[in-house]
Amino acid sequence: MSKYIEVKGKSQYDNDIGPSYRPSACGPVTAYVLLRHFFPSGPIPSINELYRTLGSTKIGLPTWRFVRQLNRLLGSQWHVKVCHVQQAIEQIDEDRPVAVKFDKWFKFKWCSRFSFDYHWVVMVGYEYVENQLHVLVHDHGGRKRASRVRSIPYEPNKKILTFVKIEPLKR
Template identity: 30%
Template sequence: MTQSLLSRRIPAEPYTQWEPGVRSPGSACGPATMAALMEYWHTRQGVAFIPGMRHFDTKAAHINNIYSRHGGRPWGMSVRSFTRGLHAYLRLAAGKDGHDGWQHTVTVFNDMERYTAEIDAARPVALKFDKWCSFRWQGDFAYNYHWVLGIGYEKPAGGKGPVLLVHDNGLRLKDGGYRPGQERRIPYLPNRNIITMVALDITRV
């Protein structure tokens, strides 16, 4: 942190929708984002009943499980499907392991201050970019239709707008290969009209 930049970043593990073994990679950004979010809560927040990678041999297997059981579709994952998938994943995991002493909340919004509050509380936020359902046909958007995991932010000085720090779920290359998921900086203001944010909180009761 410097005088010219306020920033925060969460140490979440990136996932890649294009890695070998993912059965429907072109429409797996939602499941990959959900898998990364679940793994964070299992590993970094210590919510032991969440399966995480202890129940899956690979990240691809984790993504495939979510795709087939919790809302994956060939045309992509809607916000409604994503939130319903989160509820189902967590209820199934808690019920299977007998951990009824936890409760979770899922909140849908689009507000940069709320987003920064979630990051400050060490809670990653799932971000959906969707110009089609937002009826925003024109614009210099980071993505037309894509899920990513929000893992941080930057607030530059001098009146510049805030920046989202996200894990991008990787990229398919023209030669048939892929680039693994990595961090990307995305300005919020040019994209705000097509973004939906989904926050998750898990607490003991």
């Protein structure tokens, strides 16, 4: 079983992002990619604006702030909330990508190895490889590398993962 949503990725090192923001722009880039997916023809704030609006810092963007500020930005018709992996998979099944944060530092897992130490990415799908869940994420690129989709094993990373769903309110 697997599912993949086609989402246009973005590198946090693109020239349209302020040079001082680039090393810590993964949270705003995640928000930007998600907003562009949910509102393809609507006006989307720039990543530089999102960096300031979401309250990003040089050491990153806390999950609580990402959730609170994105809820404010989207308004009462949308709901942004931390969720568990099964809910994230359900969001993917509904064609809604999910924000994912890898955070080894603030979860105090300093001595273990993970796919990322600290990084916000966009979950665009999932797959099972040899009966093991893998999350498909856009990694937001590098200094000389475009954003790309990566398959990340869930089990060895689950201790440091936080999923954030963004869904329209049902009325």
